[in-house]
Amino acid sequence: MSNKNQIKVSPGRRAFNIFNIIFLSLVCLVFIVPIWNVLITSFAKDIDVMGNDYLLIPKSFTLVNYDKVLHSGYMNAFKNSIFVAVAGTFLSMFITLPLGYALSQKHLLGRNIFMKLIVLTMLFDAGIMPFYIVVRSLGLINSIASIILPVSMSTFNLIIIKNYMSSIPETLLESAKLDGCNDLVILFRIVIPLSVSVIAAVTLFYCVSYWNRYFEVIMFINDSRKYTLQVVLRSLMFESDESLGGGNYVYGNLKMAVMVLGMLPVLIIYPFIQKHFVSGLMVGGIKG
């Protein structure tokens, strides 16, 4: 900013700068330390976690914990999570892309009404119970579909897609229409190839949101073989915590390995969604 290139820095300003740097460094530590601890503990040998230390410096490196976890009951939940995230993301894109494209077409009949009705659902949400009752009366309870179908659309993501597609020059679509292409062909041949970056971002948003779901799973699923990783991670961390009087003792390094699996997609995907932060978030404002 231009007000920053002033000639002299006053002592008060310098004191502020020093304070600011120290304060923000502390803030960063608050974010780094807990995540760093999880990562290094998950690679630590048993001997390093027996003394109840909170590891800040890695003392050993082993993949044994992951080997154990992936050959335990957690593997099943991990597979369920992967299935839900992959199948769910496909379904979500299958619903979101065509709807977003249609709504981006300015000549669409009733476009304003459709948009209003969709944005309205962001303001007025019926809440947990009516949602539960609908899912139950559709006969979805206890099926994997119950944790995919009811949450397969996000108005937020729809608006990101719609806004991006509206910015594609209409002349491009017009000339395709003159060549006799219908809207389906235009979507797949022209619009999707031009929207790759925003589609990638929305795909990743969907993927992470499926992976992270917890309460829908415990609300709709009773069969523990269909539990996802978040559910088993929750009971591992909270029900075996000694302060809560839990039972079996599990070594910290094993717990942290499960936890790393619980945040795996975020750790992999995060650097890629990062540049879409702002663009995506601002459209998510209430106005839509």
Next chain:
Amino acid sequence: MKKREKGGNGYLIKQMKDQRYLFLMMLPGLVWYILFKYLPLMGLSLAFTDYGFRSRVSFIGFENFRRLLTSHIFWNAFRNTIIISIANIVFYFPAPLIIALLVNELKNARVQKSIQFLIYIPYFFSWVVVGSIFVNLLSPSSGLVNHIIALFGGKPIYFMADTHFFRPVLITSYIWRQVGYGSVIYIASLTTVEPHLYEAATIDGAGRWGQLWHVTLPGIRSTIVTMLLLNLSHVLLIFEQVLVMYNAAVYDVADVLQTYVYREGVLSGDLGYSVAVGMFTSIITVILVFSTNRISSRFLDDPIL
């Protein structure tokens, strides 16, 4: 583009025919909205019935609402929700704004970017992961916080099971997960404040505080109000975080309206009543959001909603 003036039913039908592919493409999405957004809204009418226990559903008027107003479990959940919400607004709401203003003062754009990159990570973690990170951090035997307490000669605190500490833990973990999201939005908004306004303010003799007060904050006020409204629209509906983190030892201070709804409805099967409790919460939220929008529109050129 063809113009509408041509009018006539024939024209409308022709247009609908031209757009048949567009309608076909909207179909799955619209069906989804009807099934999972509008049907539940209609389901709200169950709040006036005794749906759940009997095979025949009958209309019972405001009986469910009378019941909730006389239930002390409801009032306990209500009190907890209000206390947590106020703490949330007081402690969480200013946090991202302060961080954004401080980050904005840094000269190095690279450092600014790195800080945003870092503090935004937890926003993408599930509540289960965030809760687990806090269990790990606050563990009485191996947690960092209790190691530090021990260093100063204190006794370990059972944070997750202590009624005095549980609510502060909720707020802290909420801030930890969400602060990056708000900061990134505010930082983006700060870049839209016109630089020449700062120059003008300096010429008028404004110091750093003067600039903050007269240029920066007015420049981003619509973002601030939007964030406040967003916050108010979530705050009473706090649910998943509590569901993940609470336990029998802290029910008294942690049970909120949504967890109460969940227990009464999904676990006990008292559907009509739990719909009523949920509806009560939604109505207060709508009133809260719209009255704040009303008040704030006086300070804004353009109301948010």
